[in-house]
Amino acid sequence: MSPKITTELLKQLRQAMKSPKYVQEPVQAYIVPSGDAHQSEYIAPCDCRRAFISGFDGSAGTAIVTEQHAAMWTDGRYFLQAAHQMDNNWTLMKMGLKDTPTQEDWLVSVLPEGSKVGVDPFIIPADQWKRMSKALKSAGHDLVSVKENLIDTIWVDCPQRPCKPLITLDLSYTGVSWRDKIVALRSKMAERKVLWFVVTALDEVAWLFNLRGSDVEYNPVFFAYAVIGMNTIRLFIDGDRVMDPAVREHLQLDSNLEPEFRIQVVPYGSILAELQAVGAGLSPKEKVWLSDKASYALTEAIPKAYRYLTPYTPICIAKAVKNAAETDGMRRAHIKDAVALCELFNWLEKEVVPKGTVTEIIAADKAEEFRSQQKDFVELSFATISSTGPNGAIIHYKPVPETNRTLSVNEIYLLDSGAQYKDGTTDVTRTMHFGTPSAYEKECFTYVLKGHIAVSAAIFPNGTKGHLLDSFARSALWDCGLDYLHGTGHGVGSFLNVHEGPCGISYKTFADEPLEAGMVVSDEPGYYEDGSFGIRIENVVLVIPAETKYNFKNRGSLTFEPLTLVPIQTKMIDVNLLTPKECHWVNDYHQKCREVIGAELERQGRREALQWLVRETEPLKVQ
């Protein structure tokens, strides 16, 4: 990777920051957040403004450009990548390290007195605006809304906003009709005494209407907003996508529905004006419900006294708890995904060991090929992390020609990959060695495995928040003075975003909602040795009720069921470091892989992969 040369672009941006064409008064700093107008984690090419201006294209990062400086804040996953992709114009701000200033503190330290800091109000979430604005104000500066996005003004070959066809999902996939979801949503609105609910997140719009799209790579979503009233439904969406007969039928656009279920289709771009009209028509005590992460522009459209903001919307919370149709779908998707990975790993063993011709990119492509052979495969759920040796230590690595290493019998190989199937979303990491791992590599792998098991087998009372389980994943590593600089798990959507709220397992997340039966999260501790190797073991797991001896005085208890059923390479395990209980966990897990995935491999006639599975699921000898 060579860094992007940004000298000219920064010059242009700094001119725009002073140009009366775009700003009433010059701004001394301009903030370029990561997100789009929906605060999406994955964004369309036309929204990759931060990558355009800086060269750094990781999934998280905020750029701030002043007259003198250009600085980039990102987290531990991306320190190496950002350092490689950015030129000398940029200062990397390593978030999470003690001496790294916050954006606010840094701005205050570099800005001349009484400065104006500009930002696109559609891109910055309202909560971030508030925090930033307050901090700047207390230091004598001002955060100001710049209506025209300044990056767009200098981005001459900016791609078009995508507008791809929609996919309709029937009840066999969703379990609940969009109409019933609207009914449930309105009942939550009535409970909180709000009259309107504004759906701003793309996956929430998709989930609510049982529609999917492909406007954003890896996330089966489409650009849209929705505004739900007690008697009205407005869907803000562009193009002729709703002219598709299947979509019209699905949304019952041409049926004579009761008025409160008639969907009005409105242009995507009219959301702000429509919302301002809603805001202007409110009487005292009438409230509008928005996520506190909605954009500042949309939040401001509703006068403050009428806003009802929550960190998680009722859709976000309902979406997280999968119903029976969705869990069945997730199980099916994970079985198919495991079949593809058994094929891949069998193929890799045959190719890597004798021939040495498989690169990270070839392996990633082969994984996609095997997945695409499975029923209802749609696309990958994120860019495959196929990394060998030192590349494995780059936590969110994606192989590109410049970095592409060849898999060998001398290095650890880490594959973190997943797919979107029409019945579910997968995300799995396996770390393996095609030769003989060193004692140190096995030791580290085994600590990571112990952490993985500690979370997967944890039993905890109903109402426990995921962040309280994070340290279980680290304890074995900590005992030896090792750690990893990322969270342990994230929520996973059902044929939706591979990262979703409101729950997760992380030392960082404090605002997570309690885990509930039916939620789906990942369990993915790791260990990374800079310049040498990376280890991660990731399953997607389903929260299920647990049976305990005393059952928390009927409060009930929970545990996890692994949905991912792919063997964990036993060659990498130092069995002496496992307790008997941990050995049994591995053996039970492998037994289940053999039964469930074995049957499917058999059914699909994939004999060689079946033999590989049987070999890889030989039980450990319990110590």
Added chain:
Amino acid sequence: MSPKITTELLKQLRQAMKSPKYVQEPVQAYIVPSGDAHQSEYIAPCDCRRAFISGFDGSAGTAIVTEQHAAMWTDGRYFLQAAHQMDNNWTLMKMGLKDTPTQEDWLVSVLPEGSKVGVDPFIIPADQWKRMSKALKSAGHDLVSVKENLIDTIWVDCPQRPCKPLITLDLSYTGVSWRDKIVALRSKMAERKVLWFVVTALDEVAWLFNLRGSDVEYNPVFFAYAVIGMNTIRLFIDGDRVMDPAVREHLQLDSNLEPEFRIQVVPYGSILAELQAVGAGLSPKEKVWLSDKASYALTEAIPKAYRYLTPYTPICIAKAVKNAAETDGMRRAHIKDAVALCELFNWLEKEVVPKGTVTEIIAADKAEEFRSQQKDFVELSFATISSTGPNGAIIHYKPVPETNRTLSVNEIYLLDSGAQYKDGTTDVTRTMHFGTPSAYEKECFTYVLKGHIAVSAAIFPNGTKGHLLDSFARSALWDCGLDYLHGTGHGVGSFLNVHEGPCGISYKTFADEPLEAGMVVSDEPGYYEDGSFGIRIENVVLVIPAETKYNFKNRGSLTFEPLTLVPIQTKMIDVNLLTPKECHWVNDYHQKCREVIGAELERQGRREALQWLVRETEPLKVQ
């Protein structure tokens, strides 16, 4: 306990709420918070206004009186006690239960339109004022400052504010002179660019000046404020306490010090006026540092633009990290405390088993008697929790004649107690059985012990916050469907408050500061079976550097060293439930108790207690 009859008092209070003598306009509600003007957890009798007006004297609770209603908010620890102590005039608001309204919501539901809600601005912390005021304002009401405390106006026999002699602590106890503490504080002030620091918490004033007092029971503090400028030191304190030659000498009041170290002694009551003068004299960019928990009155004295508020003050953070002199003192205090408890437990075994004449109160008194025989004993550090059988399940139980049970060979006995010594503060809980515990009691005890060990033996990287360790204490209980409804640990002062910030080990605390070597916290998981028994095992532990195989890439790692060295009753342990590692922990711990406390018992000629110690520290047979 019969409830306090409050009809007449409430009538008088409601008159005061309308009297032009005290309020410019009548207030329709009056809030009586728990605290004093320093937001102390333990308060002097003259500050027990909420107990005076309601009868409820638990450590936490807020009363609100309107023209029609009187309501009391308190938490789960005090539901029973509050219900017993209050008469029918009062409604108990059980905090933490789903249907209990917040104070704000309740006020909004009962107040007539456009009401005024009064509160003493010295008693309410600024952050609470802000939240309450905002909520009331958005519903059309106003929170107003009532300068004269309305409870004081009707409290005819209100006790005097204590004004007891001061204790000076020399360097052998404190390790750092008050002068060096001022220098360090000023350097923190310079770092944050603040010109003034206001010390409002009593333990912070005491720590800063290396003084102690006895104005508040259990907490060796005295009523005072301090205002530290870059060149001035003002101590706000009443009485002739600073006329004591030892105090004058200690504070060097009569020496010809450099001006920036000369302490000006000012009357306690003049803090507000002096602070207003400071506030009025500020130029732009000059800031005054206050705790965000300081009273509304003092916070308001500084114009908003000049305030620098933080949740933890630099004194709070510095005070938490004990220096070598303080840790040595804490070790000495804990040795003496263990001697007293060995004597007590030996005495109990002799008295309870054959005679059955020892009540909870007698046992608590005996514990105090043994402690008072130790060098530098000052007082207890909190009201002794001496509880047997079902009383043990009341987490913050204090024996009184009405509830006083007799210890027997049939019930579990829980003793949670501690003392203030001039060299340190102790807090220890032991749970024991003088007969034969049931299998279930042993099972529960052993899970609690496993949790205690899991925290005590935990190794974690530098920078880890205490709340990330909380689940370690629960894991063994969770596995069987058991839990406890309190945090696992709190910070402990050095001959100061037994509860202190900014660190702790709790699922509830998210704003805790990272643990650092030198911090002292408690490790006290428990299990409580309502109506039957309570179990808790508590040691005070010191955060120390740990040696690990890989040392977190030089980030360094931490663990705990138990300061408490009192045997854990092995009779209560089901050894089959312990891992070999846990057995070794118990044996190593008991070995250390035997060596360290044994030597001291020997030195003090306490032969019988020594024999008891030797018996009680027999090693477990490792499974």
